[in-house]
Amino acid sequence: MSVTTASPGTFSHIGYVLRGNPVTLLSFVMFAILIIAAVLGPVLVPYDPLASEAANALQPPSWAHWFGTDNLGRDVFSRVVTATRLDLMISISAVTLSLMAGSVLGAVAGYWGGWLDAVLNRVMDTIMAFPLFVLAMGIVAALGNTVENIVYATAVINTPFYARLVRAEVNIRREAGFVHAAKLAGNSDIRVLAMHIFPNALPPMMVQMSLNLGWAILNAAGLSFIGLGVRPPTAEWGIMVAEGANFIVSGEWWLAVFPGLALMFAVFTFNLMGDGLRDIVDPRQRT
């Protein structure tokens, strides 16, 4: 294991991971497409996603309307692309919230243990004991039918997974030599936990996070599908699938299929990204 050059920087390491695994590269390209659609989507699309044109309703896909038009004559392509921003925003903020909450709770429980650990574990068990989608429905119904509440509900049902993971990762490192060494170097308990132990839990967290992102998108779309959260006429994949479902029987398949495919594309992207993200944040992958 002799390496003659200095260790590569972060960017060259990312480059190395992407070159080493074509699937990771593909997932990052797909992710880039999603981000472009989210940031620039409303500017790029050919039609106003909310403008209806009754004369042009329920047209099949054509050169003018790539994904066809819906029952109000709105361009499905424009709506699918515009919806990316909302769907990504909901899932990313929900996952970020649950990641932060789960990290803090799990790290505290794993490091100090004792009654704190016992109490936090039982609370997490309680959340996980519910059918999670039903729990999310309940939370949105109780807190009020808004986009923020979808975010909170999704965050709550995801938190236990992170808390469990971080707790286990922190717990096995609590008595490691480098933790004692960090204390000898003058780090207080909180600094040891935050700066020395927690970063070592990041690689498995990345896998969990990317899987959860896909799941959070599905969850948000699912809530909209049953009429909670985002409300028409806002463009959102879940609502579009729900509305389009009524027309599948009469042969207008494009209303539901295209937003459904977009949903699938997003979930697929996040599921593929996990391993690559883990390799990027794990310094042991560097040689």
Add this chain to the structure above:
Amino acid sequence: MLSVTNLAVRFQTRRGPVDALKGVNLEVASGEILGVVGESGSGKSVTAYSIMRLLEAGGKVVDGTVRYGGVDLSDPSENQMGNIRGREISMIFQNPRAALNPIRRVGDQIGDVLRRHARATRTTAKAEAIKALEAVRIRDAAARVDAYPFELSGGMCQRVVIALALACDPKLLIMDEPTTGLDITTQKAVMDLVADLIRDRGMSAILITHDLGLASGYCDRIMVMRDGEVVERGTPLSLFTAPDHPYTRRLIDATPRLGARIRELLPVEARTPMPERRVENEPLLEVRNLVKTFPSRSGPVHAVRDVSFTIRKGQTLGLVGESGCGKSTTSSMVVRLLDPTSGQIIFRGEDLAATPASRFARDPRRARIQMVFQDATDSLNPRHTSRQTIAEPLRRLGTGASNDRIAELADLVGLPLPLLDRFPHQLSGGQKARVGIARAIALDPDLLILDEPTAALDVSIQAIVLNLLIDLQARLGISYLFVTHDLNVVRLLCDQVIVMQGGAIVEQGPAEQVMRNPATAYTRSLVAAAPQPPALGDAAQ
């Protein structure tokens, strides 16, 4: 009986193929014990695994043959090989706990092997297992047969593993570092037992070890390996008295032994004169009546009982004992990671025990007492480069981590500067040890606790690290508390020594005196158990 000709093994890795064995030849005659000695990466374990056809997925035998009793071992099917393993050739692995299934009773595990080889039936399995345990001199075998591995000590587990390996009367026993992680008295007991069993049953054996002293004590012939090649072979006496190959000579030099001085562990060309060392009369640390009691379900456990000692400025105190004797608990309390139940730790006139361990991290005196940890790999944060690791104490407790200071420290411990930007997994064992030492001396501490700092290192690296520690002590005037179980190392490094047993001090005094004329039976047994290689130049005897 066993003959290996021109064996070559290649591993496929991410960095391309690596030749682990480059044409190894060896023969084991019937009734003979062959020692295979080498440092990590020399290919000694790979040799054993290739003989047993147990190479992991990446490895492939690319050339050479292994013949056992006239049969080419590459011929039998995997199924037939299963019959050969255990009945003809058996193996003892490095870590006895890992070799036993943790959730099954040891008797059942022995019974499985016996039944697999049709040596017992369901009804007789238990009785046969008890016999097998009695054969390895486990007392009260009828009761131990129902124990789970976690209920047994390390030495006991290794005896069970030996019982497993010998259950079907194999003709050849391969032992891969069978005593790593065992105390020296246990090591001696286990090795004596195996040697007796091998002799009684007329078996042959291969002993793979990094410890030349151990190999010379138990083997008829020894072969020395390096980088996948055999560099020398011979009887222990001829090897020690007249080594042909320079590598063998270096290895023998580096093995701590009676009568050798610390500089003599290094290769001849690296032996610089010993630096002047000053031990002052003024006590730096006084430990008074230190007691640590842990509560447990079956009543309090007295880990440390009323321990008192003094370390003077510039002095090295050795703390010796077997695992569980309380030496690690004592050092944890001195380094202020653990609070004592009672007693005083007086450091430069102030009682450190008055400040709880949880608040000591931010105490100004924190910088004065530092520690070098036992396992260099475990003690380095896998996400930090060497530079970050060394900078950490400077940044937290010092005046800031300048690149100059870090480079100076790296220089002091002999760490090449380009390695500062590597992560721990990119460093070798010796380099990791240097990073750990550089971190510990970064703040110019007055007292350094050395917790078996060389236990995980090869002997040649150990020789360099021990000499480095002596040099640093002479230059910086640090006092050392050296915690170890290796008496040969204590003799080399320490001025005073304390022997602990069951949480209490049983003997203390000047190191030379305690080693030469131990006053207590316990110390005598420790000294006797330390393997002693024949000294260089003993050819006349």
